[in-house]
Amino acid sequence: MTTRRHILTGAAATGAAALAAPAVSRAQAPIKWRLQTYAGPALAEHVIKPAVDSFNRIAAGQMEIELYYADQLVPTGELFRAMQNGTIDAVQSDDDSMASPTAVRVFGGYFPFALRYSLDVPVLFNQYGLGKIWEEQYKEVGVQWISAGSWDPCHFATKDPINSLADLQGKRVFTFPTAGRFLSRFGVVPVTLPWEDIEVAVQTGELDGIAWSGITEDYTVGWADVTDYFLTNNISGAWIGHFFANQARWDELPDNLKELVRVCFDASHYYRQWWYWGGEAELRVRGDKMKLTAIPDAEWAQVEEAAKGFWDEIAGQGEVETRVIEIIKDYNAVMRDAGRPYRYG
Template identity: 65%
Template sequence: MKRREFLKKAGVGATAAVAATAGTVVNAPFVHASQKSTIRWRLQTYAGPALAEHVIKPQIEAFNKAANNEMVIELYNADQLIPTGELFRAMQRGTIDAVQSDDDSIAAPVDVSIFAAYFPFASRYSLDVPTLFNHYGLKEIWEEAYSEVDGVKWLSAGSWDPCNFATREPIRSVKDLKGKRVFTFPTGGRFLKRFGVVPVTLPWEDVEVALQTGELDGIAWSGITEDYTVGWADVTKYYLTNNISGAWAGSYFANSDKWEALPEHLKTLFKLSMDSSHYYRLHWYWWGEAYYRTHGGKLELTTIPEEEWSIVENEAMKYWDELAAKSPRSAKIVKILKEYTETMKKAGKPYRY
């Protein structure tokens, strides 16, 4: 459904409701007093259609089936109803009921938002994200941060794929990053500017054409699984195996009033469906990142030597300290990330090499 059609239909529905209450309804069918109408939500994801087939559509279809017509969630893809950068405000107003995205991209007005999506080198593997949230205290920190904002309920975080470069020209050295116009996430983009990268913001559906026309030199938005799934492997030539993050940290959000109005069994059902989605993504991306490197056939793999890539990793630690100074809560998160990283290093293989 186009955004204009959505708004038009919403207006027509409101007009019809007013007219019905103002006039006399003739031959209205009898409705039993105990019959409840179906709860309907509109949920918009950060993902385009091809990617949504994996990262959220199975979850929503399963939820709708299990809800047995008590509740139906209508799923919309990236920018289909609301521009991604306006989703937080739209949830607050109730224009959209729920969102799947990262805090950074939807411009969440909380200090934790800068640590979402691809916070540089915060994770090495996909399991790092749920471990940090469920066993190192990030879940409680996120709940605290969103309790200070009206209108939006943070529900759950999960991990996606790593952040690698797919480009039109090869990257074999850190200096090759200089001047590259790259589609990426806000916080990741601010970090990459230190190496001469030019972050570019575009609607998700325009990225493929921008790569074809040369408006973009590459993307640092995903791992190789998404490059093949959404068609970006067809318009780029090279894939850099070094990544700036081992897993994207994304979340589910809902309008607070709509969430609180749900009966407890539907809240539980939605939480279970989120967990199912988190689990599916863990193994789908883990499979895809290895499979497409070895069987993809479209992208040539390049690698920056570890001794040179350590320059980028060391700069990330400076970036962490700068952001820690922004608020006590930011400092707490950075402290957790440092402790976690040190624990993983001490644990050795397979946690860290």
């Protein structure tokens, strides 16, 4: 009994001591990423901010993504280098605008006539193998490619009406590097300026127009307020953009946060699918800021035909470019042979 009582008393004392001395826990500081987007504040409200806000809520203090807008930390043309060297941790952009040093740079943004609809982008990357190529290309330069998604189609918003190819001659247009390279064959003069300067450049006459987006973006960022006409012909049915991260910062993340990044960025891709698709139709029909114009189909066919030669020209640049062009050609052949609703007209 004495022994038993001694043991019980000792155990009770130990338990009481444990209760009396609270454990000291140290909250781990959250992982912080700085992500810069290609978009200005008004556009970022749709193309990235909802996903970042959602991520930060779900991460619940384990990680926080700080969002910066176009040119806020570094100029858009320096985004890749800044991410590669760790000045910023992640980027939302197309390959072309951020001056990617990879062979796939030329396909970023609007690659002429490769896409008709926004759904073409996720199918090409997830089912036809472009995602694997992009991941390989960026691994070689110390960057993690996370995912690709589609944005809006590429149309001209101009001060003067465009009703024929001749009307494009000499027009100074803000556009993407590869799109500008292609459009210069039809007399367009591509102009590169900081994104936030475009509206004023149109007002002052430095620019005659913009070939950067669809009509949803024109209204959202204010370009519809300074241009009078919207050309319904487009050179691409969707913009190809991506999320990237500095490789070392990505590798540091635990698996659950990597998965959360992917899921939230995929949600961003989905948001844009319906926001742009619905907006393009709604504003063409009910928008009151720009008059719609069109180049006749028979004449526009010259532009579509020229794109085939442009594709072959790009394929001749190297093995990676050839692989991508072959996939794009194969995909479009399947879509054409499938008929409605994939390709017709």
